[in-house]
Amino acid sequence: MSAFSNISREARFLVKQRYFLALLSIVLLLSVFSVWSGISETKTQLSTIERLQEKDDVDRANVLAKQSDYGSAAYYTFHLTHSAPSAMAFAAMGQRDIYPWKHRIRMLALEGQIYETDSDNPELSFLGRFDFAFLISVLLPLFVILLLHDLRSAEREAGRYDLLIATASKQQRLWLSRASVLCTALAIALLLPFVIGALIMQAPLVSTLQVIAVVLGHILFWMLLTLWFTSSKVTVKQSSAQIASVLLAVWLGVTVLVPVASDIAIDEMVQSPNGGEIVLTQREAVNDAWDLPFAETWEPFIATHPQWKNYTEMNSQFEWKWYYAFQQVGDQKAAAISTAYREATFEKNTLAGRFAFLSPPMLAQKLLSSIAETDTLAAMKYEQEVRDYHQALRQFYYPLLFGNANRTETQSNQTINNKTTGNKAAFDPKALSKLPKFTTFKNTIDSSKENI
Amino acid sequence: MSVIKQVTRDEWRFWHRTKLAATIIIIGTLLTLVSAVVNTLEMQHASHEREHLQQSAQAQFLEQPDRHPHRMVHYGHYVFRTPSALSIIEPGVDAFTGTSIFLEGHKQNTAMFSDQRQASGMTRFSSLTPSFLLQVLVPLFIILIGYASVTREKEAGTLNIMITQGINVWHLLLGKYFALVSSGLLMLLPLIIAAIWASIKGESALITSSFVAGYILYILVWSGIVLAVSAINKKNSASFAILVSLWIVLCILLPRIGSSSAAAIAPSPSKLEADFAVKEELRKLGDGHDAADPAFEQLKKNLLTKYNVDKVEDLPINFRGTVAQYSEKKLTEILNQFAEKRMQEELEQAHIARQFGWVTPTTAIRSFSMLVAGTSLETHHRFLREAEKLRFDFVQSLNKVHQDNLSYEADANRNKNADATKAARVDAANWQVLSEFSFKPDTAQTRLFRSAIYAVQLFFWFGLIVLLLRFAVRRIS
Numbered sequence: 054m055s056a057f058s059n060i061s062r063e064a065r066f067l068v069k070q071r072y073f074l075a076l077l078s079i080v081l082l083l084s085v086f087s088v089w090s091g092i093s094e095t096k097t098q099l100s101t102i103e104r105l106q107e108k109d110d111v112d113r114a115n116v117l118a119k120q121s122d123y124g125s126a127a128y129y130t131f132h133l134t135h136s137a138p139s140a141m142a143f144a145a146m147g148q149r150d151i152y153p154w155k156h157r158i159r160m161l162a163l164e165g166q167i168y169e170t171d172s173d174n175p176e177l178s179f180l181g182r183f184d185f186a187f188l189i190s191v192l193l194p195l196f197v198i199l200l201l202h203d204l205r206s207a208e209r210e211a212g213r214y215d216l217l218i219a220t221a222s223k224q225q226r227l228w229l230s231r232a233s234v235l236c237t238a239l240a241i242a243l244l245l246p247f248v249i250g251a252l253i254m255q256a257p258l259v260s261t262l263q264v265i266a267v268v269l270g271h272i273l274f275w276m277l278l279t280l281w282f283t284s285s286k287v288t289v290k291q292s293s294a295q296i297a298s299v300l301l302a303v304w305l306g307v308t309v310l311v312p313v314a315s316d317i318a319i320d321e322m323v324q325s326p327n328g329g330e331i332v333l334t335q336r337e338a339v340n341d342a343w344d345l346p347f348a349e350t351w352e353p354f355i356a357t358h359p360q361w362k363n364y365t366e367m368n369s370q371f372e373w374k375w376y377y378a379f380q381q382v383g384d385q386k387a388a389a390i391s392t393a394y395r396e397a398t399f400e401k402n403t404l405a406g407r408f409a410f411l412s413p414p415m416l417a418q419k420l421l422s423s424i425a426e427t428d429t430l431a432a433m434k435y436e437q438e439v440r441d442y443h444q445a446l447r448q449f450y451y452p453l454l455f456g457n458a459n460r461t462e463t464q465s466n467q468t469i470n471n472k473t474t475g476n477k478a479a480f481d482p483k484a485l486s487k488l489p490k491f492t493t494f495k496n497t498i499d500s501s502k503e504n505i
Numbered sequence: 506m507s508v509i510k511q512v513t514r515d516e517w518r519f520w521h522r523t524k525l526a527a528t529i530i531i532i533g534t535l536l537t538l539v540s541a542v543v544n545t546l547e548m549q550h551a552s553h554e555r556e557h558l559q560q561s562a563q564a565q566f567l568e569q570p571d572r573h574p575h576r577m578v579h580y581g582h583y584v585f586r587t588p589s590a591l592s593i594i595e596p597g598v599d600a601f602t603g604t605s606i607f608l609e610g611h612k613q614n615t616a617m618f619s620d621q622r623q624a625s626g627m628t629r630f631s632s633l634t635p636s637f638l639l640q641v642l643v644p645l646f647i648i649l650i651g652y653a654s655v656t657r658e659k660e661a662g663t664l665n666i667m668i669t670q671g672i673n674v675w676h677l678l679l680g681k682y683f684a685l686v687s688s689g690l691l692m693l694l695p696l697i698i699a700a701i702w703a704s705i706k707g708e709s710a711l712i713t714s715s716f717v718a719g720y721i722l723y724i725l726v727w728s729g730i731v732l733a734v735s736a737i738n739k740k741n742s743a744s745f746a747i748l749v750s751l752w753i754v755l756c757i758l759l760p761r762i763g764s765s766s767a768a769a770i771a772p773s774p775s776k777l778e779a780d781f782a783v784k785e786e787l788r789k790l791g792d793g794h795d796a797a798d799p800a801f802e803q804l805k806k807n808l809l810t811k812y813n814v815d816k817v818e819d820l821p822i823n824f825r826g827t828v829a830q831y832s833e834k835k836l837t838e839i840l841n842q843f844a845e846k847r848m849q850e851e852l853e854q855a856h857i858a859r860q861f862g863w864v865t866p867t868t869a870i871r872s873f874s875m876l877v878a879g880t881s882l883e884t885h886h887r888f889l890r891e892a893e894k895l896r897f898d899f900v901q902s903l904n905k906v907h908q909d910n911l912s913y914e915a916d917a918n919r920n921k922n923a924d925a926t927k928a929a930r931v932d933a934a935n936w937q938v939l940s941e942f943s944f945k946p947d948t949a950q951t952r953l954f955r956s957a958i959y960a961v962q963l964f965f966w967f968g969l970i971v972l973l974l975r976f977a978v979r980r981i982s
Contacts, residue, residue, distance in 0.1 A: 072746070076750075083758070086762065090768075094768065094769075101774070101778065105778060109781075152622065155775065169617065170615055170616075170617065170622075172619070173768075174767075174768070175598040175601040175619075175882065175885065176851070176855040177854060177858060178621075180764035180858055180871075182761060182764055182768070187630070191630055195749070199746060199749060203742060206742075292741055293741070294652060294653065294744075295525065298525065298649050305645070308631065309642070312631055313631055313633040316624065316627040317543075317633070319625040319627070320624075328618035329583070329605055336580070340580045344570060344572070370919065370920040370923065370925070398623070401625045401626075402625065404625065405625040408625075418629075
């Protein structure tokens, strides 16, 4: 009963404070704006994917209709891959403006294609977006500090402190209940727009609760820190503003200095190959193949694809099977450095996750983008899906290319040539209707993973 | 005059005594110093690395053996953007754009491997660049140093004493203002040194001095805000709370809200989406790899009439090379048309975001700083255009070699056998057609002209501050 009366008294007291109400309504407005812009961004991305999907299907059908052999079909058709924003992405756009979430790929060497980024406007990325995760990770601590730093000192400065202490049955409880009321109001202002947003986007209940937990946890951390500091003996003689300055310095340390220092440390700890080297290696390998004896291509290709070892005979200076074989070999030659590059990204991300424990704002940011599946890991997962899909395309085409190779008069597209007609009897357009599609392909991986 | 000096000196003495302000000034100066040094080293390293990569890419291209010229069109070339001199202070969009592009025939590739993609993801909010520190953190430091500069005197009752003693309120405020500005300038010092360093490294003195002047103006603005708020309020705590709230809104919130609004107001379709429209247009052109494509029938007829022959085989030039040239030209026109459209859309978004300079000085200084330093979106676009020009030049030169130096017969039969393939090659000396690429920042005039409007924004803020101070003076007296 006494706890309740404590809280209701505090609440009545606070409603009368203009400053408090002003701050709260600003927070509410910011939260509404962040959720609104997040939802608008998610919807834009979703409708972009939908439009791309439609255009992609039409485009491929058009292109395929004109082809007369499997090699050209594989050369000219692109395949859309994408990673749709999750229902929770509106709350944390994470790394989606830096890592690509859509790619069109074809049967050529993948290493030459996968680093293409269809990125957002770099100036907007540089300025940074204002999403819910930013509000929670960077600004929330400032709100808590602004609300709580003068709990005691304001009373002291107003001359009410001794009176309050005398009338309160337990001192600790007085400050705790006042802080709780303030922070609860703050949490409601922050979370109300988010919950409405989650309902609109039909976000899963579990991740909604997880986000709420992160927000409450982050508020609690700063509330306890502020309470602990304001109750320490150091602050007895300090003014409200001096106390707040110290708290701001702490905020500065964990929000700016720790991340910057961790970034430098991580760069020193993890040696990453330069991305440019991957593409260069791949380019040299693919282009050299034209001038090298055929055996130089077949040897490494057969090493990884022994089932085609009896099909490497060449009837012309150009055959599609050879062309795609050296594309494959180009990828194989760049594989080591490409894997090292991805491992370095992964390791940097893991280390960043560990360093984040030194900085609650970074931790909140990381947790939110992880819940929303918009973090670096999600981007890497998508990249792996693209790689797997590309592999599936190869597995689909190789039997067609090698099986027909002996009977097909082929043509080159890398170099200019006559429109020679392929062996039409051997080319069956219906075979291409079974081309794997990224969406269905992705579902099968996901379901097979669930079975495991 | 001596009154102003006296007040300034007293203010400094007070800071020295209270330690807090002194600590903040020292920390602020050290931070900018460290960031300037670290950034200078990093940028120099990046600059050397990219120059080196550029040279080795060029050498690699020239070292290629005798080949069919069209193979070199697909072999392609890499160009790297060397950072501008002032990017040691203001890296701008550099970390987000990717700094190398692969150039090849029939395609315009995007820039690859931006630094942010290779980074740990920890520096999305903050970065250890002098520009971030000066634009975002130094205002906070000025607030912490100066929020109580007038309210302190009010709370202690000394302000009234001074006024009754006949001190001019303007003199008093100016004295405090100069003290506050000088503390800000101290934190600016490492930036000034770095700017001088950039001048030595070849940046125009006009540019570096305008750059520094912009930042000085910014510090004048923030010192003015702090002083005015402190003069208008009665209590330390109120002045502090208002200033910190202002800092959150002006330095952190509004620039980001500007960026989010720009994306929402003027959404730009992704490049991937535009690519479909490009492909549609291109399909009408015909495939440049295929000289028999009906799209080139007219070209063929014209040539046959011109040289007065009946068959393409009899032409004195290689018709395939002609087709390659013709279709590359048409295709590039279409690609450029779409690329220009996309750049326009990006600029439009950036302009919307930059209009927020009228509501927050932070956006004003940010735009000004990027444009003067030559690390803005405009410069990146120029890089894309120059890279495209180089691409078109070397591809067309190779196509000309294809047309003039390789016989039609050898070309047509090249897949018959190994000897025929060998015969369909041209001498590697032809690869010399590749011109050198070195990316230079825009001229000083261009950059200053572009940034003029953002300088106006900063002056606008300065004007507001003067008005605000006048209001404060009237309030006190």
